[in-house]
Amino acid sequence: MVIAGAGPVGMVAALLLARCGVPTVVLEEQPRRIAVGSRSICVQRDSLDILERAGVGAAVAESGVTWTRGRTYYREHQVAEITFPVLGDSAFPPFVNTPQSVVELLLEDRIAAEPLVEVRRGQRVVGVEQDADGVTVSTSDSEVLGSHLVGADGGHSAVRESLGLPFPGTSYSDKFLIADLRADLGLTVPERRFYFDPPWNPGRQVLLHPQPGGVWRIDWQVPHDFDLDAERAGDGLDRRIRAVVGHGDYEIIWLSVYRFHQRRVPAMRVGRVLLAGDAAHVMSPFGARGLNSGICDADNAAWKIALDRAGRAGPGLLASYDTERGAAAEENLRVTGETMRFLVPGTDADRAHRTDVLTRAVTDEHARDQIDSGRLAEPHHYPDSPLTTPVHPGAVPGAEPAAARRALPGRPAGVGHAAA
Numbered sequence: 001m002v003i004a005g006a007g008p009v010g011m012v013a014a015l016l017l018a019r020c021g022v023p024t025v026v027l028e029e030q031p032r033r034i035a036v037g038s039r040s041i042c043v044q045r046d047s048l049d050i051l052e053r054a055g056v057g058a059a060v061a062e063s064g065v066t067w068t069r070g071r072t073y074y075r076e077h078q079v080a081e082i083t084f085p086v087l088g089d090s091a092f093p094p095f096v097n098t099p100q101s102v103v104e105l106l107l108e109d110r111i112a113a114e115p116l117v118e119v120r121r122g123q124r125v126v127g128v129e130q131d132a133d134g135v136t137v138s139t140s141d142s143e144v145l146g147s148h149l150v151g152a153d154g155g156h157s158a159v160r161e162s163l164g165l166p167f168p169g170t171s172y173s174d175k176f177l178i179a180d181l182r183a184d185l186g187l188t189v190p191e192r193r194f195y196f197d198p199p200w201n202p203g204r205q206v207l208l209h210p211q212p213g214g215v216w217r218i219d220w221q222v223p224h225d226f227d228l229d230a231e232r233a234g235d236g237l238d239r240r241i242r243a244v245v246g247h248g249d250y251e252i253i254w255l256s257v258y259r260f261h262q263r264r265v266p267a268m269r270v271g272r273v274l275l276a277g278d279a280a281h282v283m284s285p286f287g288a289r290g291l292n293s294g295i296c297d298a299d300n301a302a303w304k305i306a307l308d309r310a311g312r313a314g315p316g317l318l319a320s321y322d323t324e325r326g327a328a329a330e331e332n333l334r335v336t337g338e339t340m341r342f343l344v345p346g347t348d349a350d351r352a353h354r355t356d357v358l359t360r361a362v363t364d365e366h367a368r369d370q371i372d373s374g375r376l377a378e379p380h381h382y383p384d385s386p387l388t389t390p391v392h393p394g395a396v397p398g399a400e401p402a403a404a405r406r407a408l409p410g411r412p413a414g415v416g417h418a419a420a
């Protein structure tokens with residue numbers, strides 16, 4: 001069994017397959033792990049549950065910052081405050097902010113202790129062939145045979161390309177400057193803050209997220225012609241940072257400029273090849289659905305591949321990976337797409353809607369529900385999956401007590417959800 005990519009999704013898939021007794025070879029292009037800018041920080045509870053099965057959930061939770069409060073501002077007004085309920089039977093908090101680099105290191109340590117996983121670094125996947133018996137994965141200098149392949153080789157996936165799959169969707173022209181900074185912001189409890197049109201970034205927005213060790217993720221929407229080198233060369237960057245952190249000391253840990261994309265493959269499975277994580281779908285990070293949904297892809301793929309290898313899967317089991325995770329990708333793209341429409345409106349009508357909602361929200365609490373600064377993911381429900389038993393005709397969701405509703409076929413059992 002082969003996995004392309006030792007990013008977080010590939011590593012989770014390898015560990016979950018090992019848990020099912022399946023040995024994997026993981027082919028990774030990079031000769032060693034490199035920090036590629038500020039990426040994921042917000043790990044959600046259902047991902048922590050999956051990571052725990054991979055052997056690192058508790059360590060990811062312990063090394064992160066737990067936050068339960070979010071505040072939203074429009075200009076100088078606070079227009080919303082939300083506290084996420086701590087619900088359900090899970091041992092984990094609703095969200096934890098742990099940098100992706102830390103999650104990756106924890107996964108890598110766990111893999112080093114797992115004899116069923118072999119990571120081969122410096123192996124760039126360049127081609128894939130398959131027949132009824134298995135897959136042949138070509139790298140720049142070798143060929144690896146396996147029963148199945150998980151393509152977890154990121155947004156520029158070579159596996160996706162080898163399958164001839166397009167990656168349709170949208171790319172936004174707006175840019176985001178993302179900084180990880182160590183600074184004392186004087187807050188007594190860690191919280192997320194979202195500023196729409198603050199006086200110090202007029203017409204645009206700024207997002208703050210706490211991270212462990214007194215580090216803050218600050219995410220500025222910047223003009224499309226923003227030039228980081230020019231800001232660094234003058235005092236623009238310092239002025240920008242000081243508007244958020246004040247006059248105290250700060251230390252820049254990482255700075256990067258991103259554009260965001262909303263794209264997905266038309267099929268997440270072709271024969272014995274399953275695409276997972278960013279190889280299958282990319283989305284704006286507002287809502288923290290990228291890595292979180294990639295971890296769910298890995299979880300969904302692993303047990304199905306294990307049963308297929310053992311000859312215990314029915315004919316439709318592998319196909320259900322695409323049905324289930326394709327629907328999840330669709331939902332995530334719809335939700336993050338709506339958020340981007342609110343954050344970076346592309347039409348006059350969307351711009352007018354945003355201004356209207358934010359202006360009304362200063363005095364009208366009903367308007368506050370329409371502010372969309374990112375909706376955090378809940379586990380995807382699979383009511384329409386071919387694996388889901390039809391609901392008994394008497395089991396009308398609206399007529400049932402809440403506890404029974406949560407246990408409906410296709411829903412995760414016993415997990416309470418937080419709404420953002």
Ligand SMILES: Cc1cc2nc3c(=O)[nH]c(=O)nc-3n(C[C@H](O)[C@H](O)[C@H](O)COP(=O)(O)OP(=O)(O)OC[C@H]3O[C@@H](n4cnc5c(N)ncnc54)[C@H](O)[C@@H]3O)c2cc1C
Binds near residue numbers: 030155157277285294
């Ligand atoms: C600014 C920002 C903030 C984000 N915040 C969040 C957040 O809070 N929560 C969240 O859930 N998500 C977030 N995301 C998204 C998250 O970072 C990605 O979804 C996640 O990295 C996807 O993991 P992956 O393993 O699928 O891909 P990657 O992390 O891209 O890993 C792919 C791996 O494959 C390797 N590779 C590539 N090509 C080949 C090849 N041809 N052969 C072999 N190996 C190859 C790469 O070297 C890499 O190791 C954020 C993203 C950004 C940019």
